[in-house]
Amino acid sequence: MSTQIEKKIVTRFAPSPTGFIHVGGVRTALYAWALARKNEGKFILRIEDTDKAREVEGSIAHIIESLKWLGIEWDEGIDIGGPNAPYVQSQRLSHYKKYANILIEKGLAYPDPYTEDEVKVFRKKAEEEKRAFLYREHRPESFGVWDGTKPLRLKVPVVKSYTWNDDVRGELSAGEEALDDFILIKSDGYPTYNFAHIIDDLEMGVTHIVRADEFIASVPKYLSLYDALEITPPIFVTLPPILGEEGTKKLGKRDGAKDILDYREEGFLPEAMLNFLVLMGWNPGGEKEIFSKEEFIELFDISHIHKAGAMFNEEKLLWINKEHIRKQSKEIQSQSVKPFMKDYPDDLLNRLLPTVIDRISNYGQLNSIEPIEFRFFINTPKLDVEKILWKDSSKEEALSHLQAVKEILSKADFLSSESIKESIMPYAESNGKGNVLWPLRMSLSGQEKSVDPFTICYVLGRDEAINRIDSACSVLDS
């Protein structure tokens, strides 16, 4: 038995309530969650609402709804208490203040004596001289007492090059210019992300920081803060970017990234969304592509997370969604189809279901497909002679074939479309399939393009099928 106590993995997803979350945010949440689940760890949902100006009303509810829809469940967080509650940064100001005071006592934090405009001038000057702007070059000689009305800055403890390990990227490093006296607490009393997330991760026992790679450039700053606080940083798990479909830009709200719940509205399945997103930056190796939640959690591991970015591709998402639809039980499929096909009688819809499933990649497509491809099942088609006739065949010919088929159908086995096909095919083959089947399908559907006539017969049922053939016959006869 090992004496080493293995630390339980703790991850978190920490969005800011500035609107909806898009696929990028969901992917981050998904990886953090999968990592915790795979290792029987803990997954925390924390809200980072320290920028009151950017806050958008209703965001938190929206985020919760999004994650719940996807089935990404948190063990502790905004609405589930835990030892580190609350999980909302605006309610944790005393925690940040406590650590700020520790830093002040150590002489590693000081109030910024300049106004915003003065700092702006420094920055502009550096830009003009084509140098990187470093606030610490303007650091005052002596520090006043922080009364909370000025921003509190970190005094970088040691200006040096940092080298650190990232579980995905390996060894990373940056020069001294990546270090600066950044703001810990803003003049409005709220901490910055840079400060708050470090305190929260520490207090909440986060072991793995899973986040996208836009934060790499800031890591040296964080390391200097960890040093100042004399704490050991968590493990960094940096995710590759997700690029937008059009350009090569990182996917973001400005580039038209959609609200994740829009995909729900469009009829995508949450499990398909997760399957698609888990593959945006991770792959277990091998050729399997369709995974259930349980399957990919079982396989998930950091070593297979990619370094390079991936472009978001909705075509593939659609394909994955189709595969997931086809794996659903008939009951679920039926429930999902019904809202789009309310007017269809239950028994008819039951017989039609496999055909419907066959023709969609996404339930939302039924909005446009149903009126075109299926409506004739419940609306009797309007027929005219021209449409019924196959190529240059005659009215008489069509009429006799329809009457013959009607005879066959009156005695046929209506157990399945296959059985109907078996009854009709011998006649169709000996009289020319087009000559028989085109008028038949037309009388049943009234459409040039449709499902095959055997399936239509089966779905309509014997009586309705024969009725429609009769109507067609009378059109031809007149």
Added chain:
RNA sequence: GGCCCUAUCGUCUAUCGGUUAGGACGUAUCCUUCUCAAGGAUAAAAGCGCAGUUCGAUUCUGCGUAGGGUCACCA
């Protein structure tokens, strides 16, 4: 511009120095078929460039190139 990261078919990817560089999406063609789908089959399609290490590099190293990120009292 400084700093940092990344680099295999159009797209998502497999390969952990030796492969005819494999799969999937999409595309094309064919089969199936009365039509439209679905399905099946086949095809086209990739190691960014240049050096180096090595018996041998897609794989390791360097340089270049390209793309991305970041330089806020935003996260």
